Amino acid sequence: xxxxxxxxxxxxxxxxxxxxxxxxxxxxxxxxxxxxxxxxxxxxxxxxxxxxxxxxxxxxxxxxxxxxxxxxxxxxxxxxxxxxxxxxxxxxxxxxxxxxxxxxxxxxxxxxxxxxxxxxxxxxxxxxxxxxxxxxxxxxxxxxxxxxxxxxxxxxxxxxxxxxxxxxxxxxxxxxxxxxxxxxxxx
Numbered sequence: 091x092x093x094x095x096x097x098x099x100x101x102x103x104x105x106x107x108x109x110x111x112x113x114x115x116x117x118x119x120x121x122x123x124x125x126x127x128x129x130x131x132x133x134x135x136x137x138x139x140x141x142x143x144x145x146x147x148x149x150x151x152x153x154x155x156x157x158x159x160x161x162x163x164x165x166x167x168x169x170x171x172x173x174x175x176x177x178x179x180x181x182x183x184x185x186x187x188x189x190x191x192x193x194x195x196x197x198x199x200x201x202x203x204x205x206x207x208x209x210x211x212x213x214x215x216x217x218x219x220x221x222x223x224x225x226x227x228x229x230x231x232x233x234x235x236x237x238x239x240x241x242x243x244x245x246x247x248x249x250x251x252x253x254x255x256x257x258x259x260x261x262x263x264x265x266x267x268x269x270x271x272x273x274x275x276x277x
Contacts, residue, residue: 099142102131106146113153125150141180144173148188155195167192186215 109124125146132143147170154163174180174188193208 097131097135099132099135102128102135102142102146105131106149109149109153113156118153118157121153122150125153138173139176139178141174141177141184144170144177144188147173148191151195152191155198158198160195160199163195167195182215182218186212189215 105124105128109121109128112118112121112124129143129146129150132140132146136143147166151163151166151170154160154166171188171192174185189208190212193205193212196202196205196208
């Protein structure tokens with residue numbers, strides 16, 4: 091094996107990717123070991139304030155959540171949130187995504203009041219990047235309120251004649267304006 095390659099950021103990304111495959115196949119212990127290896131490598135190469143390290147923590151926390159290992163998941167979500175908070179130049183939409191995922195863990199545990207606080211903070215961050223588009227007479231055509239769901243600018247809440255449709259993909263709707271922010275990209 092090439093020792094230099096195994097000490098690279100690209101190799102850490104590969105470990106994260108392999109862990110995701112193992113997770114999808116239900117090989118949770120293998121996935122956990124791969125995520126832990128990626129985390130160790132990222133800490134040594136990129137430091138403890140790296141957005142990529144925060145993402146690896148988040149993926150591990152999501153694995154624990156899927157396994158219903160809530161204590162481990164909560165501790166790992168805290169590491170992910172602390173890391174993303176200490177990282178520089180992280181887009182609001184990325185922060186919102188991390189907070190939302192932590193809220194999902196709390197909701198899974200029936201801690202709905204705490205989860206609601208996370209969702210509220212997440213939505214307020216996302217709303218800073220939402221666009222209200224009313225083309226023509228809104229009473230006839232409807233109003234499309236674009237919101238970046240799950241930290242990605244590909245979803246929206248649509249209000250048609252007083253009815254709300256959730257999670258409609260923007261690509262399926264006629265859009266006058268779209269958001270261009272990407273995870274780890276400029277807002």
